[in-house]
Amino acid sequence: MSGPALAPAPHGQLAELWGRTLWRVVVFTAACILTGAIGALIWAEVTPLSEYTVEKDLSASMTERALAGIVAPDATFALITGVIGLLVGIAGWFVLYRRGWVVTVVPIIAALFASLMAWRLGTIVGVTGFADRIAAASPGDVVQVDLELRSLSALLIGPFAAITPIMLLAAFWPEPREEGIELESIAAV
Template identity: 60%
Template sequence: MTAPKLAIPSSGQLAALWERRIWKVAVFLGGAVLLGAVGGLVWALTTHLPSYVVREDLSATMSELELADIIGADASFTLITGIVGLVIGVGGWMVLHRAGWVVTIVPPAAALGASLMAWRLGTIVGSSGFTQRLAVASAGDTVQVDLQLRALSALLVGPFAAVTPIMLLAAFWPEPPNDQAEGEPAGNR
């Protein structure tokens, strides 16, 4: 039995491999941020925001149901970025699983970038200027609250969601056939 031959790549081959991996990572990160922007738009367009009603004495009140809806923006953000994180995790595995340790770092970082993008774009697109609108409101007007993320820990849902499919796929993904020793039959592993 002969020892397997180790092919040492030349510096040009290493440079080409490194550039290709960087290219994959850069495109993946850009796609994740774009997906986060879509998530931010979905968050801004679909979140129900409660409103204050200005009374005759110019005080503003809100019903208990509306008060409960204040956390609805956080809940919908968590759901949207969780789904975005899962998509990024599966996509990261498909694109980077042969890259070794890179698959454990890049998708969670990309999901964090997507969450940050969703947060910033959602707050830009969503309603803002609550204090100014409330200041000029008359009796009987309804003034909608601003879209904002009150629980900043929701930003971490995307990265945690991205890690989950990576762990599961790493555990159950079949090994590539090139891990066999030379001359060893496929059934003798």
């Protein structure tokens, strides 16, 4: 009497799936979008927002320092997505560098998706509803501006940061040695 048949090891199936370029691209892109979501939460949490002070006549004023701080969300977003882009580029190289042209296109697109996710999710979870809050404010209240990206060109920082490590690694990473080719045979030619 024989025991129950054992199912094939899932490790072999995972290795087979990971060997497919399309599977690598899908998993890599999904991980990059998730990284963008984490970047959105960081952006919403650490960004200093300017504030209006409601005066006695119900007008709102802002100090010069607060006025200069209007660009803080853009600067913080650029820093966060730049770091995410560098991480996407480095990870993209190690995941896709033996897959040909895919290593140059997919990380750029994945970094763009990560930047878009950081922007949209960040504006959803960040401070919103400025018009309603300022309308309901009383004299002496301080009202923060909304978390928003004023310069949409900041969305391109992630893709540009992603391509930088790929270009550097493509230029300086040692080529894989072909099996069966000896250095002496190359030198003899």
